[in-house]
Amino acid sequence: MEEIESEDEEDDQILPDLPNAEEYDEIRMRCAPNPNGPWHMGHARMPAVIGTYAEEYDGEFIVRFDDTDPETKRPLLWAYDEILEEVEYLGFEPADVYRASDRLEIYYDHARDLIEKGGAYTCSCSGEEFSDMKNSGEACPHRDKDAETTMAEFEAMIDGEYDSGEMVLRVKTDIEHKNPALRDWVGFRIIDTPHPREEAEEYRCWPMLDFQSGVDDHLTGVTHIIRGIDLQDSAKRQQFVYDYFGWEYPEVIHWGHVQVDEYDVKMSTSTIRELIEDGELDGWDDPRAPTLPSVERRGIRGEAIVDAMVELGTSTSNVDLAMSTVYSNNRELIDDDADRYFFVREDHVDFTLAGDHPEEAHPPVHPEHEDRGTRDIDAGNRVRVEAEDVPEDGERIWLKGFGCFRRDGETFEYAGDDISAVRDEGVDVIHWVPADTAVLTRMRTIHGDQIGYAEPGFRDTEEDEMVQFERVGFVRVDDHEESDESVAYFAHE
């Protein structure tokens, strides 16, 4: 029995083993977003994977907002909480939440330390000047400054005595390092634009990512870092700081970029924001936007996304996430609970009913759960079907849950309720709605809105409920009240 359980557990672990996990008492990882907007699908990968690792290793993870650039990557104040909600939506809870903009004094103290150790110098070269020297392996004239001068100038940076661009603090690495990306990088610079957070609005001297993140990873006990290949030189840069302080660098995993298919909109926070500002998207949760608020509104469960992300693994090459995988996961989660309804899309055609047909139709609420009973649809005098489903004149069609009809021009003549017409004679089964009482419904999809008509009982569904429009797909009920049309968000087939 024990053996079986342990085997099962092994099967459950899809992610590759964490490097040197056994050397740490407790695994602790971090998710370090920049709060400059809500998350898109790609952002879900980090909490999905480190949250899963935390579960597998009985460890924990933290969220740390790396909000150290009030200007070019200006944080949005509401994005902090929004992102935390998205982590929750994905089904995870961080052990701690930090904001780098709360921690400036900590970074300053470490910078002072570093200066005393001779590991940093203030530099007033222009970016271009320095870049030229650096690329030819030459030290700039400021490199040999004594620690006292550097310290005084660094304090002046903190005190706001320089304008943006006038002075930076560089970490002294190896000016002749064969990889030019590692040579004497900037640790602190001046930004004139105040930080949007009240708590941080007075600061002008801001650490760069490599300094801030390097210090914080150590101070917050991070044992394993996952980051993108765009940051593959970061560990090597930060290693110089760690060496000055005598710290051990955490384990690092680099992964490639993730792309998501299906969407017409590029997956980038700035692109999405522009489209919203231009009015092309209704907001961050527009179904056409590849964002987490959007997929949540469509009724995709966080778990479906997490499973798909975890399956992507942590390879260093770029990967494409097929939304079909997410949909497949989600279908499995929701199918059992999703009641069935009819929904006739544009273009539609109406037919007058003729003959001795029953007044009501009684299709099952869910084909696999008879106990949930049937819907009762009063057919009225006319039914509405999709143009694509209209049979040739004179041919029969089976209105699902209702009965067989033969088309005669613009009328449907009742042709009985003998199911053998379907089973043995090949009559097609289609969905339909009563034309006069159907519920006008806007179905919002990833490729734009679609108008249609739901059966009357759809009015009684509750907001947030997942239902299946038979032969159309699964949707999340969004709203019945706001306008004269009901609104549903299309999830997937």
Next chain:
RNA sequence: GCUCCGUUGGUGUAGUCCGGCCAAUCAUCUUGCCCUCUCACGGCAAGGACCAGGGUUCAAAUCCCUGACGGAGCACCA
């Protein structure tokens, strides 16, 4: 230009460290059939990949070399 890194079917992934059990795993996907008053769910079947070329070896997806292709960094962005 300099410096890193990668390349298994449409997509993702296992296997690569320690060469043979790999004529390559699993999922998704596509197609067909079955089930069915849904094109959902379920069942069955099929399709589809080791970037290329050399080398080492009895044996290479796995080791070595070269090349091609792709990605990333060389920011006072994260």
